[in-house]
Amino acid sequence: MKVDLHMHSHCSDGVLSPTELMERAFAQGVQLLALTDHDTLAGVEEARERAQSLGMQLVSGIEFSTRWGSMGIHIVGLGLALERPALHATVAAQRRARAERNEEIGRRLEKIGVVDAYERARELAGEVEPGRPHFAELLVRDGKVVDSARAFKKYLGSGKLGDVRQQWPPMADIVAAIRAADGVAVLAHPAKYALTRTKLRALMSDFAAAGGQAVEIISGQQASGIAENLASLAREFELEASVGSDFHRPGHPWQELGCPGALPASVTPVWHRWAPG
Missing domain, CATH: 1.10.150 (DNA polymerase; domain 1)
Known part of the structure; x- marks a missing residue:
């Protein structure tokens, strides 16, 4: 099964509509997927309708902006119960920020x-x-x-005129909000934070202690060895594994829909929760 649990539409910082995104994912052979726009659920229902018409399974999703200490960290929420008022209150607060x-x-x-x-x-x-x-x-x-x-x-970009630092909610608060909506909290693209192994281990330890459940082992195209390194940390902290392209726009083959490579066999795929059979 081809899985992609991290992608963006024009409802946040992507360029395709949710409908166009689902059509492109279908063309890439994706079967199970999640639309995870930044701090918004605005495109989920449109995406779900088109995904179902194409025979794909859409898991409800969002990518929340948070902070770990003074550092910005992204947490993906998957499988959310969208009817929960508390979830919408959290999203509204993120939108105001x-x-x-x-x-x-x-x-x-x-x-x-x-x-x-x-x-x-x-x-x-x-x-x-x-x-x-x-x-x-x-x-x-x-x-x-x-x-x-x-x-x-x-x-x-970072350090430039338009780089405005936002004081997002603590990581633990967002993890709790995702869990309260019956969702799965996933640490997004940990290799992209440019942390030393010691700091990355500390981040994953704190994430797991806060109730985090999974980590993106694969995020688009990666250098050799990254998936194995993240898999060893996932096992250490008893976290499941997710994959995602982090797709934003056509023309970026390193973030094309449908993730390259396979998960290390030693980790549990997070999509066992939704995959049929």
């Missing part, structure tokens, strides 16, 4: 001549709170940069 950050990004970009940056980014985003890709599009439209990649490199 994102809006505050985006307003500040807008103010900073106006200093370099991007007029009404936040309002225009909201227009581009439609019904959802804008993400940095929307601000990148504004920078391209206003002639500040030639493309989105340059927008991030010059203005929106």
Whole structure:
């Protein structure tokens, strides 16, 4: 079974609609998948409807922004009971926090001549709170940069003018919110945090102690040995294993839908909870 439990639509910082995303996943042979937009559930029902029509199984999902100490960490929630009011309260709080950050990004970009940056980014985003890709599009439209990649490199990336640090909720609080909605809390792409093994082990220890249940062993294309290293830590802390492309847009083959490689045999796939049979 081809599984992909981490991907993004235009409801957060991807470029495809939930429907288009499901169609692309189907074309890539994915059978079990989750839409995990940043801090929003806005696209889940649209994605579910199209996935079902294509014969794929969609697991409800979201990617929450959190902090571990002073460090930003992402936690994926899978298999959530979407009717829980407390879950929607958590999502609403995250949206307010994102809006505050985006307003500040807008103010900073106006200093370099991007007029009404936040309002225009909201227009581009439609019904959802804008993400940095929307601000990148504004920078391209206003002639500040030639493309989105340059927008991030010059203005929106780490340490740049539009890099606004947000004080997200503690990791343990988000894990608790996911568990309260009958979901599975997954530590997203741990290898991308550039931690030493000692710090990575501390992160996974704290995540497991907070009630975390799984870790992404595979996140898109990875260097040799990463999956095995993460698998050994997953076994140590009795965490299940997840896989995800972290797909955002076509043209990035290292994050194409449908994950490359196979899980090490020594770990338990998190999708045993939803896979038929």
